[in-house]
Amino acid sequence: MEVALSFVVSVFFAVAIYLMLSKHIIRILLGVSIFGNAVNLSIFTAGRLMREVPPFIPEALPTPEVATANPLPQALVLTAIVISFSLFAFLLVLAFRAYQELGTDDTDGMRVAEPEGEPMPPLGY
């Protein structure tokens, strides 16, 4: 199970990095989104992976009888999903606004904040 998920995580990372190396904002954003999911899956893999063993403890016992699924990674992943989803939504709107205002989604063309061919700073006075 871990091996299969590790494989999936590595594919996700590869796809994410490939997309993030692109010049177009929208592809970068898709890469960032996949990157976040790769990390979520790796958090999930970092805990115990179990099939159909819920982490319940019988009332009379202080610890579970058998090895159970680890609930903590699920809580962590849930938090991370919510955060990365909200940031991704913000980034999508920001990228759309930037595309509207700047007329391009090519990062090479987005040179408003750092214009190309600026004059030299004053060399004397």
Place this chain on the structure above:
Amino acid sequence: MAAETIDISTAMLTEPTALGDWLLVAPVGLPILFGAVLVMVRHETRLHAGLAIVGLLLTLAANAALLLQVLADGPQVMTMGRWLPPFGISFTADALGASLAFVATLVASVCALYAMKDIGATGRRYGFYPFLMLLMAGVGGSFLTGDIFNLYVWFEVFLISSFGLLILGSTDRQLDGATKYAILNLVGTTLFLTATAYLYGTFGTLNMADIARKADAMRGTGPMMTLAVLYLLAFGMKAAAFPVNFWLPASYHTPRIVTAALFGGVLTKVGVYALLRVLVMLFPVERGELSGVIAWVAAGTMVLGIMGAIAQSDIRRVLGFVVISGVGVMLAGLALGTETGLTGTILYAFHSVLAMTALYLLAGVIKELGGSYSLHELGGLYRAYPAMGAFALVLMLAVAGLPPASGLWPKILLVRASIEAGWPWLSFAILLTGLLTTIALGRVYILAIWRNRPSDVSADAVAGAPGYGYVSMALLCVPIILLGVYPEPFIRVAEAAASGLLDASGYIGAVFPAEAAQ
């Protein structure tokens, strides 16, 4: 009933939280509370500034009380949700976190004051002050949390608030700068989360004190070096360390000047704080092995950063590069890892928070009086506003590391530490950076303030009353000069913070008091 036979006192808090412990969450809770109130009264924009300043002053008072308590009694801990550590999230304030939270809140209060002038009704309608409060909640949480996943959450809290502040005004430049800032910082925090996933897989715990005490036992089996390098990359990105720093000069000059002041002062220091916390406290052996790499990163950051500043003609972009070079100086102490070096780093962090914020506010005042940020167009300000010339001189001496201002002592500590550690080239890099900073800012001083106004620029652009700007800068100059002429108390706090990092037993003992007692 069977449940009564199980003794839960080993896993859960059975006593109510002591009243004094609430002090630990006040630096986070108060800004969130005031941020929520500010959102509720978002249409009553004239109330915003007053409410925010009151909120920040209360937060500042809570931070000061917390810092005094930490200095007197050692690290303070409050655990959430009744689960004892390592299961509950522990807020843990030690000298490092509490002092940085105090300094950050101090400059945020000054920024809120300056914003009364800088942010108009539209900016307040768009939520400048709520964003400011939530940003400070995130920053305070980052400094005070004792749980590494919780640190990630606070990073995201101040990240999303910083996006809001960055695009306030929605000009083309801001959208362009914010896009780069947002994407690269999101990638940085996602890398941080990647490292945290591996950390959890390795240790099975996220509590920093728990990790620190288990690190020695895991060293043979766990991928400790991978973790340390991932954290170095992720937090290095956050702190704007070379070569992952180029998002900063692309974006920090675009927002309103008060936002830039807050970012330049506070946000990179959160990255430096996280680097110190994770690499020095959790992975000291790996930090030792990486020290050569960190030293080269530090030297590259400070020297190339300040060379970037010399090449700029816009004051805000000069300052963006000066922020980067300051991060390099702080990383030098991280590379050395000795108590003197870390004291220098922490003292430099105090200085940098104050001085960079004050310099950005100075740039705001220059813009207000001179009508431009460009060194091509500015000039003639000294004659019209000699007081501003004095403020500028003090602040530029501070950042260049010259007496009588605050930059001198941390640099002396760092130079001494790097010579003691047998790395004279690192001390040379620090001194060279000081020289280049003097040149870069001296050039700004001469061109923007000292020289006569260029003849091709109309003279009547000079106008305005710099009242708020002067008050804000004066408020920041007080601690800056105090740090320069009477550094003893500041050095003592920084030393306490550095020794607390190097010997985490006090931190661990505060989180696990029962085991410390045995």
